[in-house]
Amino acid sequence: MAGASLLLAWRELKKWVGRRGVFISSLVTPLLWIALFGKSFNLQALFTPPQGAQLPPGMVEAFRRAIEERIVSLFGTTDYFTFVSTGMLVVFAVFQGMFAGVSVIFDKRLGYLERLMASPVPRSSIYLSKVIATVARVTILDAILLGVALAMGLKISGAGPIDFLVAWVYVVLLAAALAAGYATMSFYAEHQEAVFAASNLINLPLMFSSSALFPVKQMPHWLQVVAKWNPVTHAANLVRHHLIGAPVSDYWLSVAYLATVTAVLLGAGLYLSVRWMENR
Amino acid sequence: MECAVEARGLVKVYPGGVRAVDGVSFCIRPGEIYSLLGPNGAGKTTTVKMLATLLKPTEGDAFILGRSVVRERYEVRRLIGVTPQDLTSDDEMTGWENVYIQARLYGYPAGEARERARWALEYMGLLDVAHRKVSTYSGGMRRRLEIAMSIVHKPKVLFLDEPTLGLDVQSRRHLWDLIRRLRGEGVTILLTTHYMEEAEELSDRVAIIDHGRIIAEGAPGELIAKLGGERIHILMPGPSEAEKLAGELASSGWSARAHGSEVVVTVANAAEALAELAPHLRGAREVRIARPNLEEVFLELTGRRLREEEESFDAFRYRVMTRRLRR
Known part of the structure; x- marks a missing residue:
């Protein structure tokens, strides 16, 4: 089963890399995001006294320190670029999940899925290959994103190789959860539009109601409640914790929650996808 | 073993109540x-999919070589090769990669x-283009690649669903x-087609299928012989004139x-009969003598032509087009 899953995932990656345009644009898009989104908003500039302002020097310093403290308590860092580029590592997992579904739809429509289903390949491998391919794509994109972010001034404070590895695991968990959801949905969906519509409906709220782009603590109460249940928040918090040392309120609770969401989606997806394939 | 493939009362009702296959039984002998053969929508593809x-x-x-398609699905899958109607190969990969x-x-x-891949590609005459991207292949090459992909594991039974759809002669x-x-190598082949010539040319035996039921079965020669005689087709300006002439002749x-x-x-004997028919042919647009063939058998059995409901545009080209759009 593992062999067939990996083989089919390899097929997808090969096609992904082979489509130069798609591959390059999926690399450039993230970089534009962090460059524009991350760099266009300079947190500290907001609190720098305007030029020519007549303020006693001691007061400026005290004010700056108070503000910085507040920023750090919200963002875990004083640099918004650092905050958002680590969040973006997680956002990618969300957005790539959709492509697991798109790939199922195309295999269905072009008859490749039928060819697979007429072969002795385990049905579970067909499903898992979509998840594995997505995880691999996210890994590649995130590695590049991280490299560029570091070059552009991402401040990782004392993160060692283990931290990167553990952070990667959390990204993988989130990517797998979303890929599982989208792949399963796509087995049952009749048209690719349904998957695109669903992803429009799901991805943006998932991203904005999480700590990926903005800190949860400054959100209105109701949104904080949503964010607390949003697995993206937990993944983002955990990744930030490892990469930039931002505090997490309850580390193991976050880990357990994220892992549970992934396990449930993967498991339910496996059951439903195989059921779709075998009961037509 | 008597049958390599045996269907026993196959019925398929799709959700929504469409009865695509309505009690199909047959026995395909090994190596046959x-x-x-039937028009589009007759239930051929649904039968093959089952x-x-x-x-x-x-x-x-x-039962495929004695294995039930309901209870022994994985065993069956090991025995069969399937070439679907669609072009399923990845056109952004090479032929080699697809087969491998x-x-x-x-x-x-x-x-x-x-x-195995080398053998299959060579068998289908694609070895010299194996390392080219499939998107550069001609229609015939793509169809052959589909079959290469289906025989790479040397299946005992091969299903070919409209294998020459959209190809030139x-x-x-x-x-x-x-x-x-x-x-010739002992593979049992089940072919679906709505091309009469294809069924006649290739098959040892044919089942004519219409509205989900087999309405005739036998060797093409047998079915044609049963029809008896020759056919003269007289095209009239319209159905009412045709009705009138038929009544007159009858x-x-x-x-x-x-x-x-x-x-x-x-x-x-059509040649002799024509002379006698001549007085009745006033107003006829076209007169044609048909060699008895499976098309005539189908017409005789159903009152319709095999390709009456042929798509207005070429399904094959459409598929190629949608694939291009995707890239």
């Missing part, structure tokens, strides 16, 4: 080319898979030769039937 374990029969069962992946999916380790003849060669002792604007007269 057996064709399901045999290939892609669809569950609503009723009935079928297929070999690996059937569990061959890398080295053996390379040998030359590519079609080439493919027919290859299909015959496969039979009343003077001819065996004549109207099908739309056409009158079909069954005679023992």
Whole structure:
């Protein structure tokens, strides 16, 4: 089963890399995001006294320190670029999940899925290959994103190789959860539009109601409640914790929650996808 | 073993109540080319999909070399090769990659898979283009690649669903030769087609299928012989004129039937009969003598032509087009 899953995932990656345009644009898009989104908003500039302002020097310093403290308590860092580029590592997992579904739809429509289903390949491998391919794509994109972010001034404070590895695991968990959801949905969906519509409906709220782009603590109460249940928040918090040392309120609770969401989606997806394939 | 493929009362009712296959039974002997011939929508593809374990029969069962397609699905999948109607190869990959992946999916380790892929591509005459991207292939090459992908694991039974759909005459003849060669190696082949010539040319036996039921079965020659005599087709300006002529001929002792604007007269010897028919042919647009063939058999049985409901545009080209759009 593992062999067939990996083989089919390899097929997808090969096609992904082979489509130069798609591959390059999926690399450039993230970089534009962090460059524009991350760099266009300079947190500290907001609190720098305007030029020519007549303020006693001691007061400026005290004010700056108070503000910085507040920023750090919200963002875990004083640099918004650092905050958002680590969040973006997680956002990618969300957005790539959709492509697991798109790939199922195309295999269905072009008859490749039928060819697979007429072969002795385990049905579970067909499903898992979509998840594995997505995880691999996210890994590649995130590695590049991280490299560029570091070059552009991402401040990782004392993160060692283990931290990167553990952070990667959390990204993988989130990517797998979303890929599982989208792949399963796509087995049952009749048209690719349904998957695109669903992803429009799901991805943006998932991203904005999480700590990926903005800190949860400054959100209105109701949104904080949503964010607390949003697995993206937990993944983002955990990744930030490892990469930039931002505090997490309850580390193991976050880990357990994220892992549970992934396990449930993967498991339910496996059951439903195989059921779709075998009961037509 | 008597049957390589045996269908027993297969029924498929799709959700929504469409009865696509309505009690189909047949027995394909080992090493035989057996064709399901019928118009689009007759239930051919649905039947093949049930045999290939892609669809569950609503009723009935079928056996591939004795293995049930309902209860022993994985065993069946190991025995069969399936060439779907669609072009399923990845056109952004090479022919080689497509076939090689297929070999690996059937569990061959890398080295053996390379040998198998090489064999299949060579067999289908694609070895010299194996390392070109499939998007550069011609229609015939793509169809041959589909079959190469389906025989890479040396299946005992091969399902070919409309294998020459949309091909020109030359590519079609080439493919027919290859299909015959496969039979020569002992592969049992089930072919679906709505091309009468294809069924006649290739098959040892044919089942004519319409509205989900088999309405005639036998060797093409047998079915045609049963029809008896020759056919004269007289095209009239319209259905009412055809009706009128058919009535006129019938009343003077001819065996004549109207099908739309056409009158079909069954005679023992068409050349002789024409002279006698001549006085009745005033106003006819076209007169044609038909060699008895499967098309005539189908017309006789159903009152319709095989390709009456042919799509207005070429389904094959459409598929190629949608694939291009995707890239």
